[in-house]
Amino acid sequence: MSADPTxxxxxxxxxxxxxxxxxxxPGLHSFLFExxxxxxxxxxxxxxxxxxxxxGTVIIVGFFWAAFRKPKVVPGKLQxxxxxxxxFVRRGIVYETLGKREGEKYVPLMVSIFFFVWMMNLWSxxxxxxxxxxxxxxYPAGLAAIxxxxxxxxxxxxxxxxxxxxxxxxxxxxxxxxxxxVMVIEFFSNVLVRPFTHAVRLFANMFAGHTxxxxxxxxxxxxxxxxxxxxxxxxxxxxxxxxxxxLFIQAVQAYVFVLLACSFIQGAVAxxx
Amino acid sequence: xxxxxxxAAEKPENPLVPPIPELVIGLIAFVIVFGFLAKKLLxxxxxxxxxxxxxxxxxxxxxxxxxxxxxxxxxxxxxQLAEARHEAARLRQEAQEQGAVILQEMRAEGQRQxxxxxxxxxxxxxxxxxxxxxxxxxDVGKLATDLAGKLVGESLEDHARQSRTIDRFxxxxxxxxxxxx
Numbered sequence: 001m002s003a004d005p006t007x008x009x010x011x012x013x014x015x016x017x018x019x020x021x022x023x024x025x026p027g028l029h030s031f032l033f034e035x036x037x038x039x040x041x042x043x044x045x046x047x048x049x050x051x052x053x054x055x056g057t058v059i060i061v062g063f064f065w066a067a068f069r070k071p072k073v074v075p076g077k078l079q080x081x082x083x084x085x086x087x088f089v090r091r092g093i094v095y096e097t098l099g100k101r102e103g104e105k106y107v108p109l110m111v112s113i114f115f116f117v118w119m120m121n122l123w124s125x126x127x128x129x130x131x132x133x134x135x136x137x138x139y140p141a142g143l144a145a146i147x148x149x150x151x152x153x154x155x156x157x158x159x160x161x162x163x164x165x166x167x168x169x170x171x172x173x174x175x176x177x178x179x180x181x182v183m184v185i186e187f188f189s190n191v192l193v194r195p196f197t198h199a200v201r202l203f204a205n206m207f208a209g210h211t212x213x214x215x216x217x218x219x220x221x222x223x224x225x226x227x228x229x230x231x232x233x234x235x236x237x238x239x240x241x242x243x244x245x246x247l248f249i250q251a252v253q254a255y256v257f258v259l260l261a262c263s264f265i266q267g268a269v270a271x272x273x
Numbered sequence: 274x275x276x277x278x279x280x281a282a283e284k285p286e287n288p289l290v291p292p293i294p295e296l297v298i299g300l301i302a303f304v305i306v307f308g309f310l311a312k313k314l315l316x317x318x319x320x321x322x323x324x325x326x327x328x329x330x331x332x333x334x335x336x337x338x339x340x341x342x343x344x345x346x347x348x349x350x351x352x353q354l355a356e357a358r359h360e361a362a363r364l365r366q367e368a369q370e371q372g373a374v375i376l377q378e379m380r381a382e383g384q385r386q387x388x389x390x391x392x393x394x395x396x397x398x399x400x401x402x403x404x405x406x407x408x409x410x411x412d413v414g415k416l417a418t419d420l421a422g423k424l425v426g427e428s429l430e431d432h433a434r435q436s437r438t439i440d441r442f443x444x445x446x447x448x449x450x451x452x453x454x
Contacts, residue, residue, distance in 0.1 A: 028288060043294055050298045057302040061309045068314040071321040073328060079318075086318060108311035116306050138291035139299040146303070200289065207288065 016225035023222055026214035031135060031207070052133050056119040064115075089114045089258065097262040102269055106262070109150075113143055114258045117202065121250035124210055125243050132206040132250075137199065140257075144199035147261040152191075154268040167268070190267075198260055205253050209246045216242060414439040 015021040038045025067082030075083060089111045094103040120139060124132035134140050156164035165171075170186035172179070216238040223232035418435055 028286070031288060032286075043292075045294060047295075049295060053295075053298055053302045057305050060306050064310060064314045068318045071318050073321055073325045083318065083322075086315070108315050109307065111315065112303065112307040112310045115310075116303050133299075136292070136295055137289055138293075138295035141291045142296050142299040143303060146300075203289075 015222060017223055017228045018225050024218060026211050026218060030211065030214055048131060049133050049136050049139075052123045052129055052131060053120065053139065055129075056116070056123060056133065060115050060119050085115070086111055093255070093258050093262055097259065097266050098269070102266075103262070106265060109146075110258050110262060113147075113261060114254050117143065117257050118251060118254035121206055121253060124206065124213070124250060125246050130213075132210050134202050134253075135206040135210050137203045140199040140202040143257070144195050144202075147198065147264060148195040151261075151264040151268040154265060158269055167270075194264065198257070198264075201260075202253050202257050205249060209242075209249055212242050213239065213246065410439075410443060413443075417442070 015024055017023075033047040033049065034040070035045035035047045036051065040047075064082060067078045071079055090107050093114070094107050094110050097103070098106065117134060117140075120133035123129045124135075155167050158164070159167050168187060168190050169183040170190075171183060175182055216235050219235040220232050220239060223229065223235060414435075417439065
């Protein structure tokens with residue numbers, strides 16, 4: 001087994017249509033990387049996604065360090081851009097869902113999550129990297145777990161054990177005989193499914209986006225033979241269109257992830273009947 | 274065959290099961306981002322945003338204060354101007370009144386002086402007339418006696434007799450004059 005991670009790029013092979021070679025379509029193997037060092041079996045290793053995650057961290061911290069280390073009352077260009085991003089999350093998401101008074105203390109967390117997720121998504125279309133870190137479930141799962149622990153603890157801190165339980169199960173006496181059924185469904189939906197969908201929504205979007213990009217990119221290369229060349233052009237146009245679309249989806253998914261996190265907290269602090 | 278395809282086939286992994294090392298690295302990466310933003314960078318920018326808001330609000334407040342002050346100064350000036358006009362009118366009125374009084378006084382004084390001068394003139398004339406009358410009386414007496422002496426040839430030296438005669442003559446003369454008047 002070769003340790004060369006570049007082997008994952010299917011178009012580095014000489015496989016083309018009409019040359020007796022099957023289409024090397026993307027699959028789960030597209031999301032596996034040979035470790036840069038360490039051993040994949042030992043659980044102690046370092047691979048491309050980890051490298052991108054750490055690089056992304058450096059970029060985010062570096063960007064905000066440069067912008068906000070010595071902020072000025074009359075901002076420069078960089079500070080203005082960073083302020084716009086900060087303000088978007090603060091006003092556009094946190095204050096909108098939680099209100100200024102309740103939401104103020106969650107602003108740093110939400111800003112961090114937003115830019116972290118966005119940066120990790122952005123790797124998908126950054127040349128040479130071209131892999132969304134968030135398409136590995138571990139990264140969205142970690143963030144979703146943080147949010148889950150946060151809003152669960154808020155729920156029980158605010159309402160006590162019984163109140164918290166009522167909050168989680170949507171307890172409402174006016175429902176009458178269907179109340180037990182509703183409570184079971186609500187509990188299942190809020191406590192078990194919610195963190196899972198929170199993480200998977202982001203993961204699956206980036207996973208699918210990367211697969212689509214791979215599909216058209218590999219196809220562009222694979223079709224470069226005989227009449228296939230005409231179709232390769234179409235496929236390449238699709239690569240560009242999908243790249244632009246991914247750029248949009250990356251921001252939307254970061255936004256949705258934070259918006260959901262805020263609405264979970266909002267549900268936790270809300271007074272229930 | 275691609276070695277990763279091989280790997281995927283050999284070790285079928287569920288993409289929904291998070292690999293622990295990546296989970297750890299992901300959490301570490303996020304904690305680093307969160308630490309920097311929450312502990313240092315966002316408080317920094319919040320402070321500056323507050324300062325900016327204060328600067329803007331402070332500017333508005335200052336402008337308001339200046340406006341109010343300008344208004345009060347304007348009113349003060351208007352009040353002073355009105356007072357000055359009033360004062361001027363009062364002074365003019367007073368001056369007119371004083372002028373009238375002075376004119377009145379001067380007129381009265383002039384009148385008084387004129388009367389004094391007239392009275393003094395009358396007294397002088399009276400005194401002159403009396404002096405003239407007495408001088409004339411002596412002169413006339415002397416001339417008359419001289420003339421009578423020459424005519425009579427006799428000196429009417431006797432003073433007493435002479436005086437009696439003259440006085441008698443003059444009295445007659447005066448009585449005649451009185452009668453005529």
